[in-house]
Amino acid sequence: MARSERLSATSLERSTPPERFAFETTAELEPSAQPVGQPRAVAAVRFGVAMADHGYNVFALGPNGTGKRHFIADFLAREAAQRPAPPDLAYVHDFAEPSRPRALTLPPGRAIALRDDMLRLVEEVAVALPAAFEADEYQTRLQAIEEDFKRRTAGRLESLRERAAAQQVAMVQTPEGMAFAPLRDGEVVGPEAFARLPEDDRQRLQRDIGGLQRELQAVLRELPRVRREHRTRVRELHERISAAAIGDPIDETAARYADVDGVPEYLEGVRRDLIANARDVIRLREHQESDPFAGTQPRAAGELPFWRRYRVNVLVDRTGAEGAPVVFEDHPTHQNLVGRIDHVPQQGALVTDFMLLRPGALHRANGGYLVLEALKLLQQPFAWDALKRALRSGRLHTEPPGQSLGLLSTVTLEPEPVPLAVKVVLLGDRQLYYLLTALDPDMLDLFKVAADFDDVIDRTPESEVAYASLIAAIGHSHDLRAFDRGAVARVFDAAARHAGDTARLSANTGALADVLREADHWAGVAGREVVAAEDVQRAIDQQTFRADRIQARLREAMLRDTLHVETDGERVGQVNGLSVFELASHRFGRPSRITARVRIGRGDVLDIEREVALGGPVHSKGVLILTSLLAARFAAERPLSLSASLVFEQSYGGVEGDSASVAEFVALLSAIAEVPVRQALAVTGAVDQFGRAQPIGGVNEKVEGFFDLCAARGLTGDHGVLVPETNVPHLLLKREVVDAVRDGRFHVYPIADVDQAAELLTGLPVGAPGPDGRCPPGSIGARVQARLERLAQAWAEAVRRGGASPD
Numbered sequence: 001m002a003r004s005e006r007l008s009a010t011s012l013e014r015s016t017p018p019e020r021f022a023f024e025t026t027a028e029l030e031p032s033a034q035p036v037g038q039p040r041a042v043a044a045v046r047f048g049v050a051m052a053d054h055g056y057n058v059f060a061l062g063p064n065g066t067g068k069r070h071f072i073a074d075f076l077a078r079e080a081a082q083r084p085a086p087p088d089l090a091y092v093h094d095f096a097e098p099s100r101p102r103a104l105t106l107p108p109g110r111a112i113a114l115r116d117d118m119l120r121l122v123e124e125v126a127v128a129l130p131a132a133f134e135a136d137e138y139q140t141r142l143q144a145i146e147e148d149f150k151r152r153t154a155g156r157l158e159s160l161r162e163r164a165a166a167q168q169v170a171m172v173q174t175p176e177g178m179a180f181a182p183l184r185d186g187e188v189v190g191p192e193a194f195a196r197l198p199e200d201d202r203q204r205l206q207r208d209i210g211g212l213q214r215e216l217q218a219v220l221r222e223l224p225r226v227r228r229e230h231r232t233r234v235r236e237l238h239e240r241i242s243a244a245a246i247g248d249p250i251d252e253t254a255a256r257y258a259d260v261d262g263v264p265e266y267l268e269g270v271r272r273d274l275i276a277n278a279r280d281v282i283r284l285r286e287h288q289e290s291d292p293f294a295g296t297q298p299r300a301a302g303e304l305p306f307w308r309r310y311r312v313n314v315l316v317d318r319t320g321a322e323g324a325p326v327v328f329e330d331h332p333t334h335q336n337l338v339g340r341i342d343h344v345p346q347q348g349a350l351v352t353d354f355m356l357l358r359p360g361a362l363h364r365a366n367g368g369y370l371v372l373e374a375l376k377l378l379q380q381p382f383a384w385d386a387l388k389r390a391l392r393s394g395r396l397h398t399e400p401p402g403q404s405l406g407l408l409s410t411v412t413l414e415p416e417p418v419p420l421a422v423k424v425v426l427l428g429d430r431q432l433y434y435l436l437t438a439l440d441p442d443m444l445d446l447f448k449v450a451a452d453f454d455d456v457i458d459r460t461p462e463s464e465v466a467y468a469s470l471i472a473a474i475g476h477s478h479d480l481r482a483f484d485r486g487a488v489a490r491v492f493d494a495a496a497r498h499a500g501d502t503a504r505l506s507a508n509t510g511a512l513a514d515v516l517r518e519a520d521h522w523a524g525v526a527g528r529e530v531v532a533a534e535d536v537q538r539a540i541d542q543q544t545f546r547a548d549r550i551q552a553r554l555r556e557a558m559l560r561d562t563l564h565v566e567t568d569g570e571r572v573g574q575v576n577g578l579s580v581f582e583l584a585s586h587r588f589g590r591p592s593r594i595t596a597r598v599r600i601g602r603g604d605v606l607d608i609e610r611e612v613a614l615g616g617p618v619h620s621k622g623v624l625i626l627t628s629l630l631a632a633r634f635a636a637e638r639p640l641s642l643s644a645s646l647v648f649e650q651s652y653g654g655v656e657g658d659s660a661s662v663a664e665f666v667a668l669l670s671a672i673a674e675v676p677v678r679q680a681l682a683v684t685g686a687v688d689q690f691g692r693a694q695p696i697g698g699v700n701e702k703v704e705g706f707f708d709l710c711a712a713r714g715l716t717g718d719h720g721v722l723v724p725e726t727n728v729p730h731l732l733l734k735r736e737v738v739d740a741v742r743d744g745r746f747h748v749y750p751i752a753d754v755d756q757a758a759e760l761l762t763g764l765p766v767g768a769p770g771p772d773g774r775c776p777p778g779s780i781g782a783r784v785q786a787r788l789e790r791l792a793q794a795w796a797e798a799v800r801r802g803g804a805s806p807d
Contacts, residue, residue: 006720006749007728009742014502014732016489018533021468025530027482031473035071036466037457037507045072048449049079049369049423055448057391057424059374061433062453065510069371072425076326076369085321086367090114091354091415093309095269101313101354103416104262108318114263115312117253118270122307124249125274129281132245133238141237149230167208180209242278246271270310280306308355315339315359316366324368329361332372334382337361338390339398341413357415362387362396365422374428374436387424391446396420456504459496467492467505474513480520486533491515494540497700497732511585515539547586554590558709563650565591566679567710567719573597573671575761576682577648577663578706578721579655580698587698589705591682593649594660596667600791600798601643603631605668608647609655622658626665628689629754634784637773641792644668659696661687662722662751666758669766673783677761682706683722683751691754693724700732707737707746715740720747722757 023029035042041060048058060068088111091101106114132138161171170183182189182197182205189197197205250271257263274281318325329336339360343350361370377383382401390396395417426447433450436443457463468488475483483491494515498506506512516531518539523531557563565576577594580587605627609615615623623646631640646664648655662685670677684702686694696702703721710719723731728750740746751757755766758780767779775781 006747007731007741009738011728012731012733012738012741012748014493014496016492016496018485018489020464021485021488023468023485025482025484026468026472026475026488029469029472031476032466032469034466034470035067035453035507036470037463037505038066038071038453041068041451041453042071044449044451045075045425048425048451049076051449054394055391055446057426057447058449058451059426059428059433059436059447060451060453061428061430063429063455063508065508066453066455067507067509068451068453069427070509072371072427073326073328076371076425080324080326080368081322083324083368085318085323086325086421088112088314088318089316089359089363089366089418091313091315091357092266093311093354094416095273095309098309099413101357101413101415102262102266103418104260104266104312105418106257106260106263108321110257110260111312111314112317112319114257115314117256118310118312121249121253121270122310125246126281126307128245128249129242129274129278132241133278133282138237138241142234145230145233145237149226164208169205169208180213182209238278239275242275243271246274250274273309308353311355313355313357315357316363325365326369326371327361327365328371330373330376332361332377332383332387333380334386334401335360337383338386338396339363341398341400341415352413354413354415357398357413360396360398362390362420362422363418366396366418367421369423369425371425371427374426374432377426378432388442388446390420391422391424392442394420453507455507456499456501457507459503459505463505464492467495470509471512471516474509474516475520478513478517478520480516481523481529481531483516483519483531483536484533487519487531487536490533490536491519493732494536500697500700500730500732502729502732515543518542544586547584548588550583551581551586551588551590555709555712558591559712565593565709567713568716569679570676571679572674572676573667574679575663575667575670575677576679576706577660578682578684578702579657579660580701580705587701589698589701589703591706591709592651592660594646594663594667595649596644596646596664596671598642598644598668598671598787598791600641600794603635603640604643605630606643606645608645609651614651614654616654616656618658619655619660622661622686623664625658625689626661626668626687629665629687629691630668632689633691634781634788638788639792639795640788641795642672642788644671657696658686659684659698659702661685662693662724662754662757665754666761669758669780669784670762672787673780674787675762675764675780675783678718678763680710680716680718681720681722681749681761683757683761685722685724685727685751685757687754693726693751693753693757695724695726695730699723699727699730703731703748704734704737707740710746711736711740715745717745719745720749722749722751722760725750725752 041062045058045060048056060072062068085108087105087107088109090104090106090111092104094100094102104111104114164171164180165183169180170188172179172181172188250267254264254267257267335358337360339362340358341352342356342358343352344356345351361372372387377387386401396419397417398415400412424447430452457467471483471488471491475481491512492505495505495512496502498508498511515536519531519535522538522542523535526535528535554563558565566574567576573596575594577592579590579592581590605623607615607620607623610620610623634640646667648660663683665687666677666683669675682702684696684699686696688694703723706721707719731748733748737746741748749756749760751760758764758766762780764778764780765776767775767781769775769781775785
């Protein structure tokens with residue numbers, strides 16, 4: 001394998017030339033808020049919104065900051081504007097089933113009108129009904145009914161009394177009821193006096209009293225029927241008077257809503273209930289007029305408890321709405337989604353009625369679009385299940401969460417369910433989406449459309465134009481200064497660095513907007529009318545400065561040798577590896593000292609990080625791969641008679657990833673061959689079982705982390721970093737590194753395999769085995785073979801002496 005050649009400054013110069021852009025400033029560009037480089041996600045959203053079939057709701061997945069919320073808000077607003085406004089929603093009292101309020105859907109703006117009309121109707125009825133019962137017509141008719149009743153009851157009894165008196169019999173009232181007794185000289189005859197009467201007189205009186213008693217019984221039997229007829233006639237009179245008094249107001253109201261389903265039927269129920277409770281209205285009026293505590297300003301009739309049943313509870317008002325609603329619910333609790341039923345204290349108890357129904361986001365979004373954050377939705381108890389139940393049934397039930405689970409046994413309201421026609425868009429990251437699809441069988445039935453927003457944008461001439469228009473749009477929306485093309489070029493460089501690829505740009509518009517706003521601020525501090533490249537660079541530098549306290553402290557610890565990392569000289573079995581730390585939005589590279597020790601053993605490589613539970617599974621996998629590579633290279637046909645140990649020195653946290661595999665392999669070779677390693681170089685890269693170097697993440701941060709340490713100690717021209725050659729397209733190093741490479745004070749070496757890495761780090765070739773299986777003399781391979789042979793001989797001698805292996 002040929003020795004790796006260092007990269008030139010020209011090859012590392014990846015900055016975007018301002019001349020690439022045809023504009024001078026972004027003021028010349030047409031702002032575009034459309035997502036750049038997201039054709040898959042855009043097509044999915046368009047499809048999901050256009051599909052009216054059940055279950056075609058949308059889950060927009062992707063990392064935060066990719067602009068998915070802004071795009072969906074803008075797209076839904078444009079779609080909603082082309083659709084008609086959905087109807088209003090109101091709840092009214094159900095006179096047949098008071099615990100089940102009725103839902104009314106009315107054309108936009110009509111629910112408020114109905115509410116106001118009902119308030120006016122109540123005010124009119126509260127005056128008209130008492131007035132009707134005070135009128136002469138009612139009094140005359142009632143008097144006629146009462147006189148007829150008296151005639152048919154008291155008149156017949158009086159007639160019977162007179163006939164009895166003519167027969168010398170008195171009709172008297174006793175504790176047991178009406179009775180007859182004989183008379184003599186106007187006085188009732190007692191039992192003893194009656195016994196002294198002549199026989200003929202006694203018999204005659206008994207016959208007369210018997211006949212009168214039969215007539216009295218006939219009259220008394222007829223009295224209940226007469227009273228019922230009387231009550232019926234009075235009730236019918238009340239109903240006629242009440243119907244006449246309220247007829248015109250109700251008929252006029254019904255005529256205004258004859259075209260609205262459900263309202264005429266509801267008003268007929270109001271009519272029947274008012275007629276049935278007319279006397280209560282009158283008594284309420286009389287009580288108000290006679291109440292000395294009523295005050296000088298009486299309450300409106302509609303505010304009194306009795307009249308609440310005739311009010312209209314408007315849950316959703318679309319007055320003046322243009323198009324369908326787009327609702328963003330940022331706190332999707334169960335109640336905020338499906339509505340709630342409030343209660344008020346009354347005489348020590350909590351009571352409720354239909355006027356205490358409150359709408360949820362699904363009510364407001366019905367007929368349009370509802371956008372929810374998936375994580376927030378899942379964090380709220382019962383909210384996810386409530387949403388699924390509503391979408392699955394196509395009906396919206398307003399009920400306490402305990403009621404749907406069968407946990408409430410108390411009597412409460414059961415409002416009539418509302419037909420639901422809403423398109424739901426959930427926003428979340430990819431992990432959450434795939435967890436839901438794996439764990440919830442309803443997920444793919446209800447959210448059939450996945451809009452996957454990419455993290456990065458392929459860098460093409462077309463996408464660069466669109467990205468520049470996006471920069472102009474963000475500046476326009478935040479009222480920022482225009483950016484000159486040099487500033488735009490620097491923003492492109494920052495976006496490519498964020499994407500970690502020279503051929504791509506970051507799709508994180510949130511981070512982009514932060515840089516633009518901060519660059520505008522620094523341009524203002526500098527007194528510039530147009531944002532320049534130095535303002536963008538200052539914004540980026542200040543972001544780093546605000547976040548790099550821990551990075552600076554770690555570097556300071558290395559400079560003070562509290563954390564021991566050597567950057568000059570040579571050491572056997574010690575290699576400078578590179579790792580990446582990520583704290584919030586700040587990423588930085590940290591050099592780490594990786595050491596290896598070997599001794600006689602059974603061919604195992606001990607991963608100390610794993611043994612103490614600090615190594616992650618990927619790192620452990622990398623160690624196993626390099627162990628396999630070592631055995632395949634140098635012990636394919638003989639036992640590997642050594643034991644080795646690998647460790648990240650002074651590492652007190654977890655170690656994960658396989659990007660240190662090349663460094664660990666070279667450390668092993670150095671320890672076995674007893675060949676020193678140049679400490680002025682650091683290396684990063686994963687390795688496969690054939691020794692090929694594989695790409696890793698965070699290559700820029702790793703190179704710059706070692707550069708910063710070396711620069712702080714003084715660059716000598718020997719310092720450098722080895723990176724997998726497949727990572728070269730990802731190199732977007734800061735200006736100081738590129739300048740140091742140009743001046744020959746720092747170097748970046750691309751490596752294709754571990755052999756190139758070992759040769760650069762030790763100055764010796766690894767050497768490939770010849771036909772006899774021996775590596776060339778003086779090579780690392782020859783030294784490894786020689787050392788392994790000595791260890792094998794020592795193993796055999798130990799077994800011969802003690803009869804057991806050294807381990």
